[in-house]
Structure formats: structure tokens, C-alpha cells
Amino acid sequence: MSIRSAGSDAELAVTAAQAGAAVVRGMYGAPLMRFEKSAGDFATAADLEAEKVILDVIRTARPDDAVTGEESGRAGADGAERMWLVDPLCGTLNYAVRNMLVAVNVALRVGSDITAAASADPFTAEVFWxxxxxxxxxxxxVDEELMPSPDSRLVDVNLDPPFPSEPGFRAVRLLADTEFVQRFRPRVVSTTLAVAWVAAGRRAAYVTDGHLRDSVHFASGIALCQAAGCLVTGLDGRPLHTGGGGLVVAADEETHTALLQMISRQVTLVELTASSTAEGRPSRVVGAAGEASG
Structure with missing residues (x-):
């Protein structure tokens, strides 16, 4: 069991995430007002109430810290050294149709590093931190140290937009890759709770596109995986936020290497096809499923 410090940033992250999770759990199943945000995206009254409670916890304990909430945006001094990143309900679409696969994420960035984070599962009462x-x-x-493991062979692939890496990479194409299907068992959970599951040994890996610096959705899960000893890079295998973006987090080096090879192959195939088309030659390259096309 870990040694707890009631005043630590990590304990505050846990307390805030638990407070938000209590709101999410308590409002589950009730008719909820929806607030449209963009095409196909919305928040519910539970998102807003959970964020309010989380921010109240943080501001009471750390009144000088800046915060960025998914629903309320940024508050605090520009260029603040300490910034809390809050995702009060990751998996709103799931939650709105009474699917319990959701997470409450709270993370603290100090400078360029996430120094404390928590991802709470409202329905199991577990908090990964x-x-x-x-x-x-x-x-x-009771606290139990997280131990990553590739044994499940389960790999979560995030299929939600945006897709800044296309046309070179599109996560959904991994599901048609023969090697991927033979080696792994794909899952699409649609909540960043699945990132925490990699750190906990419940998933072998997680793959997503996107620009993730200061992401309220991903900051907690990434920090958990890094602290647990997972392999964490961008889609191109470079350190996060230094390359083309995206995320590949894996329980071990073998799994990580295999996924990077599949991603690289996908990018190469798209480039070859584009090159052949530009030169006016018939495109005939081996597709991701191992079949000739053209």
C-alpha cells in the first residue's frame, strides 16, 4: 500500500475525481438535458454538474492554480505554471444511452510535466491514480500498484474524430490488417478509461490519432501509463508531442513495436498509392489485409 499525504496534489486529484464520479453515478439513468457543442457532440447536465463539483474541490484547495475544464474552458492566470486539466465525463455518448463505460479525469500539469493525475470509474468505484x-x-x-501486461492481447482503437494524421493513417484501417487481427483482439470502448486499463494490465495497448498536448481527455491516462512503465509514444514512435501526433501506448516493447510496424506499413501503402496515382500509373499495391489492389 502506498503512503498517503492528505495535502498532496495526487490526493487532491483523487478526491476531485471521486467527487465528480459521485455526481456521474448519482445522475445515471435520469432524464438529462443535453447541450449541443458541435456536430454530433454534446454535453449533458451530468457533465456540467460533475465539472462544477470537481472545480470546487480544486479551487478550495489550490485557489491560485489555473484550470482547464472540458465544459467551462480555461480560467486562471495566463502562462500559469500549475494547470489542472479536467474531463468530468469521458464517454458522454456512452453515458447518454445508459452505457456505464465512462471515466472522470483530473490531471495537474506543472511546467511541461503531468505531476499528478486520477481517472475514476464511477461504476466500479475504482480510481487509477x-x-x-x-x-x-x-x-x-486500498491502493494496489499498477502492473502492465500484454497477456490479454486486447487492443483498444479509438475511432472517434478528429483524424489529423489522415490520409496516411486512419485508426479504423488497423482493424482490417491481417496481422493485427491474428495477433490482437480489437476493442472499441470510446472512453479514455481504456488508457488506464493498459497501465492496469487489462489491455495490451491503446491507439488513437489526435493532437494530445494538454488534452483534458488523455492527460490522466497518459500519465498513468508512463508512471506504470508502459511504452508511450506518438504514432511515429517519437516521444509524445514531438512528432506527428497521436498515441500508441503498450504494456511491453514487443506489443509496441508490432503496432508501430503496422502503422508505418499503413502510411507507406497510402504514400505508394498516392505516388502511383500522381504519375498516372495503375495502382497495384498490397493492401493492409494482404490482398493486391488496383
Whole structure:
């Protein structure tokens, strides 16, 4: 069991995430007002109320810190050294149709590093958390250190937009890759709770596109995986936020290497097809499923 410090940033992240999770759990199944945000995206009254409660917890304990909430946006001094990133309900679409696969994410960025984070599952009462050094899951008040494992062979692939890496890479094409299907068992959970599951050994890996710097959705899960010892890079295998974007997080090096090879192959095939088309030659390249096309 870890040693707890009631005033630590990590404990505050846990407390805030638990407070938000209590709201999400309590409002589950009730008729909820929806607030349209963009095409196909919306927040519910539960998103807004959970964020309010989380921010109240943080501001009471750290009144000088800046915060960025998914629903309320940024508040605090420009260029603040300490910034809390809050996603009060990751998996709103799931939640709105009474699917319990959701997460409540709270993370603290100090400078360029996430130094404390928590991802709470409102329906199991588990909280995955890190102090930036080690990662744990708290259940019934007991902390157990997270241990990544590739044994499940389950790989979550995020199919939600945006897709800044297309046309070179599109996550959905991994599902048609013969090697991927033979080696792994694909899953599409549509909540970043699945990222925490990689740190906990419940998933072998997670893949998504997107620009993830200061992401309220992904900051907590990424920090958990890094502290647990997972392999964490962008889609191109470079350190996060230094290359083309996206995320590949894997429980071990073998899984990580295999996924990067599949992603690289996809990008190469798209480039070859584009080159052949530009030169006016019939395109005949081997597709992701191992079949000749053209």
C-alpha cells in the first residue's frame, strides 16, 4: 500500500475525481438535458454538474492554480505554471444511452510535466491514480500498484474524430490488417478509461490519432501509463508531442513495436498509392489485409 499525504496534489486529484464520479453515478439513468457543442457532440447536465463539483474541490484547495475544464474552458492566470486539466465525463455518448463505460479525469500539469493525475470509474468505484512517479488503483480505500501486461492481447482503437494524421493513417484501417487481427483482439470502448486499463494490465495497448498536448481527455491516462512503465509514444514512435501526433501506448516493447510496424506499413501503402496515382500509373499495391489492389 502506498503512503498517503492528505495535502498532496495526487490526493487532491483523487478526491476531485471521486467527487465528480459521485455526481456521474448519482445522475445515471435520469432524464438529462443535453447541450449541443458541435456536430454530433454534446454535453449533458451530468457533465456540467460533475465539472462544477470537481472545480470546487480544486479551487478550495489550490485557489491560485489555473484550470482547464472540458465544459467551462480555461480560467486562471495566463502562462500559469500549475494547470489542472479536467474531463468530468469521458464517454458522454456512452453515458447518454445508459452505457456505464465512462471515466472522470483530473490531471495537474506543472511546467511541461503531468505531476499528478486520477481517472475514476464511477461504476466500479475504482480510481487509477499517480503521483508522477508510480501508479496505483484505489478500491475500497486500498491502493494496489499498477502492473502492465500484454497477456490479454486486447487492443483498444479509438475511432472517434478528429483524424489529423489522415490520409496516411486512419485508426479504423488497423482493424482490417491481417496481422493485427491474428495477433490482437480489437476493442472499441470510446472512453479514455481504456488508457488506464493498459497501465492496469487489462489491455495490451491503446491507439488513437489526435493532437494530445494538454488534452483534458488523455492527460490522466497518459500519465498513468508512463508512471506504470508502459511504452508511450506518438504514432511515429517519437516521444509524445514531438512528432506527428497521436498515441500508441503498450504494456511491453514487443506489443509496441508490432503496432508501430503496422502503422508505418499503413502510411507507406497510402504514400505508394498516392505516388502511383500522381504519375498516372495503375495502382497495384498490397493492401493492409494482404490482398493486391488496383
Amino acid at each position: 499517480t503521483d508522477g512517479e508510480r501508479a496505483y488503483v484505489r478500491s475500497d480505500g
